[in-house]
Amino acid sequence: MPFTFIGTEVLGDDLRLNTLDRNVLNTLYNLIDLYLIASRSEGGPHALFEACASKCKIISSRVGASEDVLEPYAIFDTDHEAAELINLDHKQNVLAKSLDRNLQIVRDGYSVAAVSQFLPQFYSQVLEAHHSEEADLTGAEFSENLPLPASLRVVRRDQTKSHQAVAVPNGDRNEDLSDKIRNVEALFEANPNDIKLIKELVDHYEAAGRLNSALSAISLAVLTDDVNQQLQYRRSLLLGKLGRRTEALEIALELVKCQPSNSQFQRHLSNLLLHCERIDEALEAAGNAAILDPFNASNYFHFARLLFDSGKVAEAIVAAEQASRADPIDHRIYNLIAEAAEHHGDLEKAKRALAVAHKLAPRGTSYEARLKNLEATEVPSL
Structure with missing residues (x-):
């Protein structure tokens, strides 16, 4: 496959030599047609956020924060699948519709301004935990004022000494997880029909990224208890x-056929059908999920987004308002209400919704600038 290497070719690690200036990176992101993340393992990666911030088309393997963004x-x-995606975009430009959304998500949740507001509270909690012998350092009690990003939590390094607290990113306790897996595997060998043990083993395998092992274990559980729909799910x-x-x-289709009133199954079916x-x-499955659980904002938001992306703007507004x-x-x-209302021509509703979004959102979002643009827009007279 033809390629162009930007940088100086050297033997060995070229990190120090070929780290490019951000302005150069921005130029490159704006020159390319699509950015491909094909890694097996990543932290972020930086490229995910950089490409989104540059409004560059991007597809990714399931690594880092890709599924969140x-x-x-x-x-x-x-x-x-990657080749099919690239081919589909080449023919139908399908990735273009998510460029604005990707930029918004990165600004709202991953920019310096968005993340920095959490850090003072987070580190103050670490210091408080350091001096507290009684503190429960699982992270649950530390989220009363501001929700911490999912990538940060407070954990106890030594379970016998609660004052030894350390901030670590999720997933950095691989050694402990491996020990748990070995222990549960040993118990499972002695009790191969214990559904609870199988479920626990599946949880640990999945947490360790061993999805094929998790699938093998859950398939065994299904054979042991073939009427358990949660196992099938x-x-x-x-x-x-x-x-x-x-x-x-x-x-998923069989689950919904057997239990059509289960909103969780309907939502799962909707995601698969969308893929x-x-x-x-x-859309039908998403609507069913929303109606079946009217107090689940996530279901209504998902339904509203699908409606909006399908061009059903008026219905999207109704669903999004229910989510709110x-x-x-x-x-x-x-x-989303603001986006849909603006497309629908209801600028007043768009302004009101955007004003609320701006009030609720962390600093660093683009809501304020968009609100000013809307307010500067003249409403056509009848």
Whole structure:
């Protein structure tokens, strides 16, 4: 495959030599057609946020924060899926519709301004924990004032000494996890029909990123208890994560057929149908999930986003407003209301929604600038 290497070719590590200036990086991101993250393991990566901030098309393997930032259809599990995605975008420009959304998510949740507001509180909690012999350092009690980013938590390094607290990123306790897996595997060998042990083993495998092992374990659990729909649901989730979406979809369809009033199953089915580009069916399942659990803001937000992306703007506004009633403090919901209202020509509603989003959102978002632009827009007279 032809390629162009930007930098100086050297033997060995070129990190110090070929680290480019951010202005140069920005230029390169704006020159390329698409950025591909094909890593097996990543922390962020930086490229994910840089590409989104540059409004560069991007697809990624399931690493780092990619699933938190990108739309599901921009995630791939195999090189074949990546090639199909690139080919589809080349023909239909499908990745273009998420460029503004990706930029907004990076600004709202991953910019210096957005993250920095959490750090003083986070480190003050670490210091408080350091002096507290009684503190429970699992992280739950530290989220009363501001929710901490999911990538940060306070954990106890030595379970016998509560004052030895240390801030670590999630997933850095691989050694402890390996020990847990070995212990549960040993118990499972002695009790191969224990469903609880199998579930625990699946949890540990999944946390360790051993999805194939998790799938094998959950498949064994299904054989042991084939009427347990939650096990089938978990198996479908794992198949989806492994890119085996046809099998995952078959299970999801059967689950919804057996239990159509389960909003969790309907939402899962909607996600799989969306991956398979069966948009109308995905919309129907998303609508069912929302109606079945009207107090679940996430379901209504998902439904509203699908409606908006499908061009059903008026319906999207209704669904998003229902989501706002279920969760009145999620700025993303009001942002969606504003987007949809603006597309629908209701600038006053868009302004009101954007004003609420700006009030609720962390600093560093673009809501204020967008609100000023809207306020400067003249409403056409009748």
